[in-house]
Amino acid sequence: MEVKKLICVECPMGCNVEVVMEGSDIKNVTGFSCVRGKNYATAEVVNPLRVITTTIKTLDGRIVPVKTDMPVPKKDMAALIEKIKAVKVDGQIKVGQILYKDLCIGANLIATKNC
Amino acid sequence: MKHDIVIIGAGPAGLAAACQAYDSGVKDIVILEREPHLGGILNQCIHNGFGLKRFGQSLTGPEYAQRYIDMVLERGIKVYTETTVLSLTDNKVITAISPTEGLFYIEAKAVILAMGCRERSRGALNIPGTRPAGVYSAGTAQKYVNIFGRMPGKEVVILGSGDIGLIMARRMTVEGARVHAVAEIMPHSSGLKRNIVQCLDDFDIPLYLNHTITKIEGKDRVEGVVISQVDQNKKPILGTEKHFKCDTVLFSVGLIPENELTKKAGVTLDRATRGAVVDQTRETSISGVFACGNVLQVHDLVDYVSEESAIAGRFAAEYVLNGKRDKQTVKLSAGENVSYVLPQQIDKGLDGNVKLFFRVTKTLNNCTIRGLSGEKEVFAIKKRVVVPGEMETVILPKEKIELIDGGLTVTICD
Numbered sequence: 108m109e110v111k112k113l114i115c116v117e118c119p120m121g122c123n124v125e126v127v128m129e130g131s132d133i134k135n136v137t138g139f140s141c142v143r144g145k146n147y148a149t150a151e152v153v154n155p156l157r158v159i160t161t162t163i164k165t166l167d168g169r170i171v172p173v174k175t176d177m178p179v180p181k182k183d184m185a186a187l188i189e190k191i192k193a194v195k196v197d198g199q200i201k202v203g204q205i206l207y208k209d210l211c212i213g214a215n216l217i218a219t220k221n222c
Numbered sequence: 223m224k225h226d227i228v229i230i231g232a233g234p235a236g237l238a239a240a241c242q243a244y245d246s247g248v249k250d251i252v253i254l255e256r257e258p259h260l261g262g263i264l265n266q267c268i269h270n271g272f273g274l275k276r277f278g279q280s281l282t283g284p285e286y287a288q289r290y291i292d293m294v295l296e297r298g299i300k301v302y303t304e305t306t307v308l309s310l311t312d313n314k315v316i317t318a319i320s321p322t323e324g325l326f327y328i329e330a331k332a333v334i335l336a337m338g339c340r341e342r343s344r345g346a347l348n349i350p351g352t353r354p355a356g357v358y359s360a361g362t363a364q365k366y367v368n369i370f371g372r373m374p375g376k377e378v379v380i381l382g383s384g385d386i387g388l389i390m391a392r393r394m395t396v397e398g399a400r401v402h403a404v405a406e407i408m409p410h411s412s413g414l415k416r417n418i419v420q421c422l423d424d425f426d427i428p429l430y431l432n433h434t435i436t437k438i439e440g441k442d443r444v445e446g447v448v449i450s451q452v453d454q455n456k457k458p459i460l461g462t463e464k465h466f467k468c469d470t471v472l473f474s475v476g477l478i479p480e481n482e483l484t485k486k487a488g489v490t491l492d493r494a495t496r497g498a499v500v501d502q503t504r505e506t507s508i509s510g511v512f513a514c515g516n517v518l519q520v521h522d523l524v525d526y527v528s529e530e531s532a533i534a535g536r537f538a539a540e541y542v543l544n545g546k547r548d549k550q551t552v553k554l555s556a557g558e559n560v561s562y563v564l565p566q567q568i569d570k571g572l573d574g575n576v577k578l579f580f581r582v583t584k585t586l587n588n589c590t591i592r593g594l595s596g597e598k599e600v601f602a603i604k605k606r607v608v609v610p611g612e613m614e615t616v617i618l619p620k621e622k623i624e625l626i627d628g629g630l631t632v633t634i635c636d
């Protein structure tokens with residue numbers, strides 16, 4: 108049995124959640140104050156996800172802030188960042204515009220600012 | 223020129239105040255903004271986590287700003303960009319300067335101060351050593367990376383665990399830099415837990431609590447830093463020095479409300495918040511002058527800035543429509559383990575609940591927040607945990623406000 112200690116980040120309360128694991132099975136979850144905390148902790152020990160935010164450059168050198176429109180696996184972050192940096196964009200860009208379709212697990216790369 | 227409401231600053235506070243003032247019935251509103259763009263500091267905060275309370279979804283800074291920019295533009299509210307306000311008088315005359323208008327004056331019926339805050343500078347910290355290139359505030363580094371697309375350096379040490387420092391630890395790592403350490407002089411982080419987890423833990427960046435930078439090395443460019451552990455009196459302990467080779471030092475040691483204009487106008491300031499003293503309508507000591515957002519108190523979340531600014535916008539509009547109110551104010555003060563309470567005054571003559579914002583001076587578990595008026599307990603609320611890095615709030619219903627006699631002191635005890 109292994110106990111994983113996590114801080115729930117779903118809201119500013121920041122509950123300390125403990126997940127008791129046996130191998131890859133979750134035996135017990137404690138310390139959360141609401142169901143979001145339980146879900147967060149469960150997801151976090153099985154397959155932690157993160158939204159990636161960064162910037163890319165247009166061909167004429169403008170800086171465009173971007174994000175994945177869904178959380179993506181944390182373990183793939185480094186590879187995805189490299190893939191994002193290689194995305195080529197041009198012309199007027201609108202907030203919400205898809206710059207790269209299905210980066211991974213159905214998440215698109217979108218612009219977060221009019222540029 | 224003359225306008226009903228003049229708002230100084232088009233960051234999240236100014237934009238939210240403008241929309242609410244408009245929706246409360248005043249249409250003659252202008253916003254004055256120093257920068258060429260609207261949205262303020264949100265434009266360089268490209269990370270997500272904004273808007274969870276306000277919009278029920280996690281937005282990036284530019285996205286959050288865009289929602290309010292659109293709301294302001296839909297309402298046809300006039301904005302002067304690249305316009306610097308030089309002064310404000312106690313009878314609400316504003317002197318400003320802009321490339322298109324030159325020097326101009328505005329007589330306002332009501333003014334909303336929404337200038338935000340600035341970063342505490344390194345000079346205030348008195349660190350021994352040379353003054354090489356490569357030392358930045360975290361916010362300056364953020365502007366370089368996110369707006370100009372330039373990296374300030376490759377090997378980084380960060381002093382202070384404020385949210386911008388934590389965010390920049392992640393940001394510079396994503397851009398290929400190596401962040402060796404974050405040193406925090408306090409025994410706790412001053413940033414949000416979410417940022418500790420997702421900006422430091424995710425990238426295995428060590429956080430040294432009770433540590434500070436004791437030396438910066440390098441003549442032309444930073445070559446390294448020494449960090450040391452500190453004792454209870456924040457004095458470095460000899461023999462605990464750790465050396466890091468680095469080319470960049472970032473400082474994230476707190477924010478200060480930007481109140482030069484406010485001070486010169488003669489508005490009474492609170493020494494604890496460094497912002498104006500206000501009542502629950504966010505009206506300052508000068509009648510018809512309101513303040514909201516980070517110029518009033520440094521918030522953790524932009525969502526709270528929007529919420530507070532809507533209050534200022536609504537009451538600024540009421541001031542224009544109905545004129546000056548007679549007030550029956552009672553004073554609020556910070557008691558044990560509380561560093562400040564905002565608003566600092568409550569006008570008992572007004573209807574409605576009042577939301578109190580305050581910060582604690584240390585982490586407390588299983589504690590009770592009490593509001594005391596003399597010997598009388600006005601409210602008592604149990605909390606599992608309070609931390610200095612996160613603002614606390616209590617909603618004071620009208621019937622509790624009625625119980626306040628003279629003043630109210632907010633305390634927190636185990």
Ligand code: SF4
Binds near residue numbers: 116120121140143145
């Ligand atoms: S468990 Fe619920 S209350 Fe606790 S931090 Fe998570 S979301 Fe917030």
